[in-house]
Amino acid sequence: MQRVLMKGNEAIAEGAIRAGCRGFFGYPITPSSEIAEYMARKMPTIGGVFVQAESELAAINMVYGGAATGARVMTASSGPGISLKQEGISFLAEGELPCLIVDICRGGPGLGGIQPSQADYFQATRGGGHGDYYIIVLAPSSAQEMMDLTMLGFELADKHRTPVMLMAEGTLGNLIEPVLVRDEVTEFVDKPWAITGCLGRQPNIVNTLHMPVEQLQTRNQHLTEKYQAIRSQEIRSEEFLTEDADLILVAYGIMARIAKKAVMNARSLGIKTGLIRPITLWPYPYGVVNKIAQTCKAMVSIEISTTGQMIEDIKLATAGKVPIHYIGEIARTPNPEEITQQLLVIAAKEGLI
């Protein structure tokens, strides 16, 4: 199969189309705009729908409508736009409507800047909107994975009837790499719940208002059981040289690749380092992180964020077993050389060199 050079953002759009997505509703924002641009060009030629909505709120509610009919639909934005969509995402979660929401992160809070960031981790992995819910969050680390995890995202969304978020840094959205373009998906799950016209059957209703106490309790109990099922089936992560490592780096997305290089650099300097890369940010690979915490001496969370967000999940996973360090900055993606330097300082502090 031929490899094609694609920007990360284009790989998402093409992957979505190949996964059968025929509805894109969005409002452009840097650094995600190439997704909308690609869809605007492609959708009309394949019988799909592209709408540049009047606002992010409108876009996410169009996703709600499209998903309710059983179609594979999506939206894409960046942090400020995702914040605006959160009300709709909460409704999608309660309505159990499968869809893909792409967040190509930029620095914040507020309008922030257009430079890369991973600082949407909290709003992505903690539901983000109001109410008792989670959504699946996938973090690709290459243009190839932008395509592959987009396609997986649609599959998981349908399988579990849930919104799925694909979260990547602006760096990856703009990274050009060869992509093996995957085959079109041809088999889809049935959606007997979808609103497709009720001739000859009972009407289907998608509704998120549950006033009677028992009804609300039953709904939330159902969602809780679903999230438990997702936790037991869908956790994905990668490990690199963790077995004999004293110092474990934890990084996701593009940072995982840069951290991998830093691991190799640090090993050449005599520090036994390794890497855990969460691929699903929710559900988080708590089990893997916990297991490795039993054999390593310290961990480092590396994020494109100044406050540190994923570090809280590492702390939850390790429950105080090992010291946790932090390397992070905003608005630029650190280089492997810089990370290696910081690892040397941490290793010295921990008595590992």
Place this chain on the structure above:
Amino acid sequence: MSKEQQVLFAGFGGQGVISMGQFLTHLAMHTGKEVSCALSYGAEMRGGTANCLVTISDEEISSPLTENPMTAIIMNRPSLDRFEDKIKPNGTLVLNSSMVDRLPQRDDVEVLQMPVNLLADQLGTSRVANMVLLGAFVEKQGLMNIDQALEYLDVVFKGKQEAIIAKNKEAFLVGVDYARKEWK
């Protein structure tokens, strides 16, 4: 060529800096290498700073970023000021002498100069300046032979007007010639 090399292209928006990086990425991919091209530019597409980092490797590319590239293609003075110190020792600095009014201070890197805009103007359009430089760089670097590169350019330019493709190839070959004569 070593297993992995990273080439930085830097200049201002509108000089074809990003295109140059993308062309090299394309050409290298066609030779079967692993490639990536990381783009960095400001909110303003024209007149602002633009740079991109191309990584070419025999193996899977772990990091598409680096602080210290082996090679830097410098298209204007601000880029020289910003990146001169970053190039790895024994690396290569390719300089557009039409636009850079000082010499590099480093004595531990190979400096290759080329009056890129002048050569492009002689072809009748400064718009192909980036292709002139790319031709010279591909020749010097020896990643592929020139006939092969021209074939790949056909693939890259597929769908464009014949005249545009011809002009770009002409510019590419001017660069190749320059490198053969001046960058021995």
